[in-house]
Amino acid sequence: MPIDPRPRPTAPARLAAGGWLLALAAGAAAQPTQPTGGDPLDAARVVGADACTKCHAAEMAQWQRTPHHQTIDTLHRKPEADAIADRLGLRSVKRNDTCVRCHYTPIEQSGRVRIDSGVSCESCHGPARDWIEVHAEYGPGVTRETESPEARQRRRLASIGAGMNNPSNLYLIARQCLDCHTTPDERLVDVGQHPAGSGEFELVSWSQGMVRHNFVRSGGAVNAPSALPRVRVMYVVGLMTDLEYSLRAVARATDAGRFGRTSAARAADRKQKLWAVQRLVDDPLVATALESVSDLELTLGNADAINAAADAIGAAAYAFAERADGARLAPIDDLLPPPSQYK
Known part of the structure; x- marks a missing residue:
């Protein structure tokens, strides 16, 4: 019998196709996936x-x-x-x-x-090892304060090319958080009884509290909060990346244990939240991410299709982080966590 992994909403919620079911039949064979x-x-x-x-x-x-x-x-x-x-x-x-x-x-x-x-x-x-010198190289006579925007962009791209997860693209940071906050290890969860990820994880509230370290603009003097336009982009990127990683976890599931069920429930929840964003902003990249899961079946043995959807969402999230204008995302302000909820 299919399992409906969606958390019970406190108010009516609409999803792309009226819902999302996870059919984790015991004994079904899961396709191998690359971590x-x-x-x-x-x-x-x-x-x-x-x-x-x-x-x-x-x-x-x-x-x-x-x-x-x-x-x-x-x-x-x-x-x-x-x-x-x-x-x-x-x-x-x-x-x-x-x-x-x-x-x-x-x-x-x-x-x-x-x-x-x-x-x-x-x-x-x-x-x-491969990017620290590129990251710190401003050129003769140039400092962080006097570096031109063009030079900063060249240095940023060179650092990313050498392997740095640079915070100027929020997707590159979000995926590092979710590498661990989704606990992408079935045996660790189902055998070790480790928590199945940080289910309440949300990029804005988890990055803008205690772990925030925005000192660059002030030369180390002030740990500045992120500006509201950036927070808006951060919220959307966080949802897209969380959906991507939750899907990848589902693709790894080999049976109907807690790991698979929790990962599917998390994916359904993030999809629902992303739809709430899309109804307010009608963004083409968010639309691309949602289209990739519109007919997706979260079932054992469907790992290739699930990972393909995750790939499409990841590409859309990276592009959104690069191009989005946070000033135009004001309609989502009521969805953002307030500072009182920052960790």
């Missing part, structure tokens, strides 16, 4: 958090006050973490890819891999 999120950082290309301090001291000080930083000292002391590791047959929380890929930053030194820190700069912006 796209939550993979371990390449320790050989990690330079370590200390390498960022010279230019980003204020950002580093803010990071050190967050749970992202503190997990290196706290996670392995939590009984629930040990219980999850025991169920998975893991001897140490800090010495396996399953836990390390989301909770720690590994670094390779002298041919050996060790834990450098908790969730760090490179967890979000990517291992920095």
